[in-house]
Amino acid sequence: MRIGIIGSGMMGSTLGTLWAKAGHEVRFSSRHPETLDGLVQKVGANASRGTVDETAAWAEVIFLGVPFSAMPELADRLAAPLAGKLVLDANNVIPARDGALVDEVKLLGHGSGGWTQKRLPKSSVVKAFNTVHFKNLADAAHREEGRMGIPLAGNDARAMKKAEGLVLDGGFEPILVGDIATSARFDFGTKVWNSNMTGAQVREALGL
């Protein structure tokens, strides 16, 4: 699959590396793509780099790992190129960091994933990977036993299936929580957030 990484920082570079290792074509993007040469070289043959807009147009699946404050402008700009595509949204909305957006997400009442889905109405947004610190993702990937659980929330069954596959390819256990509004159940500050739970533990914590 052609996976475009928007926000090739701690999260984007970690997951992009795991997906490239699993055989996917991964394009890392940046507002300064030349800064990604070292990463692309390290990841190897399946990796390339581009601008944010090129990457959005090229990819079949998009991974979003940017500060939430960047999202309003990015969503306006990328809604058209991302139409019809799976968008994996790992962003967290954090009170101390994201100001008025925190209230906007709360008011909407569909979790941070619901906010992104509203702003990318023609994409299939799946909330994923927002619960785990990037270092723990890198360390726990493909663990022999007790795979780390990655809760997923999204409205579109086909997109959820694809997201499940990408969680497995990364070396984790996908946990289907429900529609996009259920992303609120694993947003910043919830019981499962930053807990490093295994799949079984996530299921138990969320009563699934």
Ligand SMILES: NC(=O)c1ccc[n+]([C@@H]2O[C@H](COP(=O)([O-])OP(=O)(O)OC[C@H]3O[C@@H](n4cnc5c(N)ncnc54)[C@H](OP(=O)(O)O)[C@@H]3O)[C@@H](O)[C@H]2O)c1
């Ligand atoms: N760090 C974690 O362990 C962790 C875990 C779970 C979820 N998250 C969430 O994932 C998101 C990313 O976190 P991170 O720690 O990976 O952040 P990060 O290392 O700071 O990387 C974020 C990337 O976003 C890009 N970016 C910033 N503003 C942008 C804009 N206006 N347009 C396009 N790209 C922009 C930057 O790329 P350029 O400057 O190269 O353009 C930067 O590399 C956040 O919402 C965070 O809450 C983080």
